[in-house]
Amino acid sequence: GAGVSQSPRYKVAKRGQDVALRCDPISGHVSLFWYQQALGQGPEFLTYFQNEAQLDKSGLPSDRFFAERPEGSVSTLKIQRTQQEDSAVYLCASSLARLAGSYEQYFGPGTRLTVT
């Protein structure tokens, strides 16, 4: 079946612009995660959804970052008034369901955001 997909794959934004990054999880996966990966670093947790509920947003670096998953499937990560330090690869991952004992997370290809 289809894996996790993300769009756009690449995004260049001028400082101060708003951006929206989309994630399509694997069909039927209850849990969805967003990560930020800076060059040469491991993915850093941003936020987590179970269905449409955002259960953990402790990793969002500032109130300029906002994520939603209104129907429990597709998710959007929005960054307002982008800054140069926001430049990174934004990875989305989905998982069947933690409550079902399934912890495995499968990643999308990422969106590489460059803020100029």
Added chain:
Amino acid sequence: GENVEQHPSTLSVQEGDSAVIKCTYSDSASNYFPWYKQELGKRPQLIIDIRSNVGEKKDQRIAVTLNKTAKHFSLHITETQPEDSAVYFCAALYSSASKIIFGSGTRLSIRP
């Protein structure tokens, strides 16, 4: 706090030799430890994982060991091949939340 330390940051081994990457974690309640392989410009790929009720797990040339008492876990790759060259990340699931915390990565290079 939530932390996963990974060593070494770079590792170069002769083709056919073994490679070992080690990680430590801080939350004694963590119960799930995945390993991901990431090639340049690609997504992280889950290669093996281990749960806290198991001490060792093997899948062909890859094995992972877990020492819950010491809060250590390790990845072992035997008979390394050129296609094993990549960045490897260990990670731990923090049970207090649903977040997976990643190590900083090990860049593995296989010398022909």
